[in-house]
Amino acid sequence: MTLQQLRYVVCIAKNQSMNKAAVELYITQPSLSSTIRDLEEEIGLKLFSRSNRGIAITPDGEEFLGYARQMLEQYRQLEERFIKKEKFKKKFSVSMQHYTFAVQAFIHMAKEFGMDDYEFAVHETKTYEVIENVQNQKSELGILYLNEFNQKSMDKIFHDKELEFVELFQCGIFVFLWKDNPLANKIRIEFDDLKEYPCLSFEQGINNAFYLAEEVFSTFEYKQIIKADDRATLLNLMVGLNGYTLCSGILCEELNGDEYRAIPLNTSDKMKIGYIKKKKMPLSILGEKYITELEKFKERVL
Numbered sequence: 001m002t003l004q005q006l007r008y009v010v011c012i013a014k015n016q017s018m019n020k021a022a023v024e025l026y027i028t029q030p031s032l033s034s035t036i037r038d039l040e041e042e043i044g045l046k047l048f049s050r051s052n053r054g055i056a057i058t059p060d061g062e063e064f065l066g067y068a069r070q071m072l073e074q075y076r077q078l079e080e081r082f083i084k085k086e087k088f089k090k091k092f093s094v095s096m097q098h099y100t101f102a103v104q105a106f107i108h109m110a111k112e113f114g115m116d117d118y119e120f121a122v123h124e125t126k127t128y129e130v131i132e133n134v135q136n137q138k139s140e141l142g143i144l145y146l147n148e149f150n151q152k153s154m155d156k157i158f159h160d161k162e163l164e165f166v167e168l169f170q171c172g173i174f175v176f177l178w179k180d181n182p183l184a185n186k187i188r189i190e191f192d193d194l195k196e197y198p199c200l201s202f203e204q205g206i207n208n209a210f211y212l213a214e215e216v217f218s219t220f221e222y223k224q225i226i227k228a229d230d231r232a233t234l235l236n237l238m239v240g241l242n243g244y245t246l247c248s249g250i251l252c253e254e255l256n257g258d259e260y261r262a263i264p265l266n267t268s269d270k271m272k273i274g275y276i277k278k279k280k281m282p283l284s285i286l287g288e289k290y291i292t293e294l295e296k297f298k299e300r301v302l
Contacts, residue, residue, distance in 0.1 A: 001039065001042060001043065003071070003072065003075060004035075005035060005036075005038075005039045006068040006071055006072055007025075007072060008021070008025065008032060008035055008036060008039075009036070009039070009047060009061075009064065009065060009068050010065065010068055010069060010072060011024055011025055012032070012036065012048065012055065013057050013061070013065050016054065016055065016056070017054060017055065018032055018033055018055060036048065043064070045058075045060040045061070045064065046058050046060060046061070047060065047061035047064055047065075048061055062135075062136070063135070063161070063162075065136065066135050066136035066137050067137075069136065069137055069138075070137040073091075073137075090117065090118050090119070090284075090286070091118070091119045091120075091121070092118060092119075092120055092121070092140060092284065092286035092287065092290070093120070093121035093122070093123070093133075093138060093139040093140060094106060094121075094122055094123070094139050094140065094141045094142070094143065094290060095122075095123040095124075095125060095129065095130040095133040095134065095138070095139040095141070095142045095143070096122070096123070096124055096125075096130060096142065096143035096144070097124075097125075097127060097130060097143065097144045097145070097202075097214045098124055098202055098214060098230075098231045098234075099143060099248070099250075099273075100231070100250075100251075100252040100255050100256055101248075101250045101252050101294075101297045101300070102143045102294065103122065103124065103252075103255065104252045104254060104255055104297075105290060105293035105294045105296070105297065106120075106122050106290065106293075108293045109286065109289050109290045109293050112289065113286065113289070118286065121139070123138075123139060124230075124231070126202070126203070126204050126205055126207065126212075127144060127204060127207070127212040127213070127214060128204070128205075128207035128212055130142040130143070130144055130276075131144075131157060131158075131161065131163070131276065134163060134276050134277065134278065135161040135162070135163060135278075137278070140277065140283070140284060140286075140287045141275045141276070141277055141283075141287055141290065141291075142275060142276040142277075143273075143274075143275050143294070144274070144275075144276065145214075145216075145248070145271045145272060145273050145274070146165065146167075146271075146272045146274065147216055147269060147270065147271050147272065148269065148270075149210075149211065149216070149217075149218075149219075150210075150211035150212075150213075151272075153209075153211040154211060158276060162278065162279045163276045163277065163278060163279060164276065164277060164278075164279050165274050165275070165276050166274050166275055166276075166277070167272050167273070167274040168273050168274045168275065168291075168294055168295055168298065169272075169273055169295075169297070169298040169301055170270050170271065170272050170273070170301075171248045171249055171250065171270065171271050171273060171301045172249060172264060172265075172267075172269075172270060172271075173216055173217075173246055173247075173249075173264075173265045173267050173269050173270075173271065174246070174247050174248065174249030174262040174263060174264055174265060175189045175194070175244050175245075175246060175247075175262070175263045175264075175265050176238075176244060176245050176246070176247040176249075176260060176261070176262050177197075177238055177242070177243070177244040177245075177260065177261055177263070178238040178239050178242065178259065178260060178261075179258070179259050179260060179261050180239075181197070181238070181242045181244065181261075182242065183197070183244070183263065184261045184263070186263055187263075187264075188263065188264050188265075188266050189263045189264070189265050189266065190265075190266050191220075191265075191266070191267075194222075194244065195223050196223075196224075197224065197241075197242050197243060197244055198224040198225060198226050198237070198241055198242075198243040198244075199215075199222040199224065199225045199226070199243070199244060199245065199246075200225075200226050200228060200234050200237050200238065200243040200244065200245045201213065201214070201215050201218075201225060201226070201227055201228070201245065202214045202215070202227070202228060202229070202234070203227040203228060203229050215245060215246045215247075216246055216269060216271060217246065217269075226241070226243060235256070235260070238260070239259075246265065247262060248271055248273060248301070249262040249264070249301070250262075250297055250300050250301065251300070275291065275294070
């Protein structure tokens with residue numbers, strides 16, 4: 001196996017076409033196909049499926065691609081540091097479900113390390129994309145939750161993708177809503193109280209299994225429900241329609257202001273907030289600092 005073969009695999013996956021990849025790599029298509037067949041024979045895995053409609057990466061190929069990208073990035077950094085003698089920025093990326101406190105922790109970390117010498121990326125996205133980003137090393141860490149309902153299914157996904165979940169803290173279930181919502185002054189909210197208000201939920205796209213939902217009680221039959229793609233839209237719906245969502249109860253007034261409330265829901269269910277990472281892969285200095293910032297929010301659990 002060579003670095004050149006790894007580059008070829010990454011290029012084919014990016015272009016989803018042997019012909020386009022060959023043009024980009026300045027080699028002939030037969031030569032590229034032959035190189036990939038040799039690699040597949042060497043590792044005993046089929047990386048791409050071929051048909052009249054083109055090529056598609058296989059599940060084994062997806063896993064291989066994640067490691068290939070990681071190897072190429074490490075080689076690039078070695079080359080720039082020790083061969084080209086160039087100054088380069090270290091990279092750190094995290095993916096997360098829509099948690100304001102996870103964004104706040106990221107801000108604190110970025111401020112401490114500064115952005116002159118580091119290249120940061122944060123992806124607030126769908127649950128399955130959080131998992132895929134960590135699997136493919138697009139992100140070092142993924143922030144999400146587990147509970148009694150989804151843990152068995154999620155653990156299987158983590159196992160299959162060679163990921164591990166590390167719990168940071170547990171919290172109760174809260175109703176997150178606008179301060180002028182008629183329910184905002186309650187000490188505790190019952191399920192029946194929510195019937196006349198729309199439940200707001202983050203859209204999960206084609207991977208919309210119940211266990212991938214960002215909100216607990218995803219199988220509950222809500223009288224009214226609205227799907228949204230981003231947190232800004234969700235907050236607007238809370239104000240305009242007196243909508244609500246279910247959350248950890250950790251408020252970040254530094255980012256959201258004081259316009260919203262988190263009221264305990266009358267349930268014994270708990271959320272386990274934590275992070276996923278590649279198995280047997282140590283955290284970077286930036287990753288460790290980010291986790292330290294996240295752990296501080298344990299003090300804010302209501």
